Amino acid sequence: MKDLRIGIAGYGVVGKRRRHFIDLHPRLHTVAVCDRVFESHGALPDGVRFYRDYRSLLHEDLDALFVCMTNDMAAEVTIAGLERGLHVFCEKPPGRNIDDVAAVVRCERRHPGLKLKYGFNHRYHDSVRDALALVRSGELGPVINLRGVYGKSKIISFESDWRTRRALAGGGILLDQGIHMVDLMRLFVGDFIDIHSFVSNGHWHHDVEDNAYALMRTADGVVAMLHSSATQWRHRFTLEITLSRGMIILSGILSGSKSYGAETITVARVGDDDAGDPLETTVRYNADTSWRDEIAAFAEAVIEDRPIADGAAMEALKTMQLVFRIYCADPDWKRQFGLNADVPEDIG
Numbered sequence: 101m102k103d104l105r106i107g108i109a110g111y112g113v114v115g116k117r118r119r120h121f122i123d124l125h126p127r128l129h130t131v132a133v134c135d136r137v138f139e140s141h142g143a144l145p146d147g148v149r150f151y152r153d154y155r156s157l158l159h160e161d162l163d164a165l166f167v168c169m170t171n172d173m174a175a176e177v178t179i180a181g182l183e184r185g186l187h188v189f190c191e192k193p194p195g196r197n198i199d200d201v202a203a204v205v206r207c208e209r210r211h212p213g214l215k216l217k218y219g220f221n222h223r224y225h226d227s228v229r230d231a232l233a234l235v236r237s238g239e240l241g242p243v244i245n246l247r248g249v250y251g252k253s254k255i256i257s258f259e260s261d262w263r264t265r266r267a268l269a270g271g272g273i274l275l276d277q278g279i280h281m282v283d284l285m286r287l288f289v290g291d292f293i294d295i296h297s298f299v300s301n302g303h304w305h306h307d308v309e310d311n312a313y314a315l316m317r318t319a320d321g322v323v324a325m326l327h328s329s330a331t332q333w334r335h336r337f338t339l340e341i342t343l344s345r346g347m348i349i350l351s352g353i354l355s356g357s358k359s360y361g362a363e364t365i366t367v368a369r370v371g372d373d374d375a376g377d378p379l380e381t382t383v384r385y386n387a388d389t390s391w392r393d394e395i396a397a398f399a400e401a402v403i404e405d406r407p408i409a410d411g412a413a414m415e416a417l418k419t420m421q422l423v424f425r426i427y428c429a430d431p432d433w434k435r436q437f438g439l440n441a442d443v444p445e446d447i448g
Contacts, residue, residue, distance in 0.1 A: 103127050109154040109177050110168035111135035118166050121391045132160045158184050172268045175200035179207045187215040187402045194416045196270025201417045202444045208413050217398045218411040222280045224390035227365045231348045241344030243289050246324040248339045250281040251332025264306040272308030278328025283419045285324050292316040297429040303331050314426045335359040345370050354388035
């Protein structure tokens, strides 16, 4: 198979970072980009063509499309790419609401030969992959509970305030950042059937949340506690996984901002007589290969015609539904914004 010609819809901070790793891959080649910052069309100094809107970009001879747009455009552009016959990689979240993502799933089903992958990048961090391998090995026994905190100091945007506007973003800190923690909790223990929550915008007073607190339980009794926060003055990522014979603690996450501290995994193994102070080992990760590996996984799925292993459309829909079930579990929040967590009946 020939090398893949790539277009990037949305050429801001994330789009440019994606391009860096796309062009490092030996089988991928960026040929064109689009972004509203461009006044018309033309070519960048390296010859890559640019356009102002995605419709013009889709007239290019492409094999795959990377969608790095605002939430209100993500589903629309993903569908347009699929309808154009392109494989698509889309950043999270997959849309503003359940209906957005359901529309994408319907479109994907009309094009079974195309690959669609969502950028749940945290699955590709080495600490997460090592933790998942340890959990699945059974060495520490079954999972009892999880506690996760993911927070930053405000609902920031790289280029504008669109993340604070419900019409464009669909939600606040939980949908923007906390969705990663929601996805990881589903990855480790599966789906949750019971959910209680408090959701608030009491500090920043945007029409999207700045804090979400959730208590969730799976069908087999695993309990998870989640705090997604835009008032975490010292940025924080922590996921604690308690198992019957030990504990795994993921702390810090390597990111572009470098504000979440060192990325580490600490493993505690329960001893016969450790009196609540078990032997622990900690590993620190100094290189973030997640963006490279995630793009390589997408390329491999396309080139070798393999199923999408992480970030498939139905998995994205289930994670999105859990986010909205957390919103709707707070009756005041659900009523205030008229939210819905139901997946349409035609999406099985």
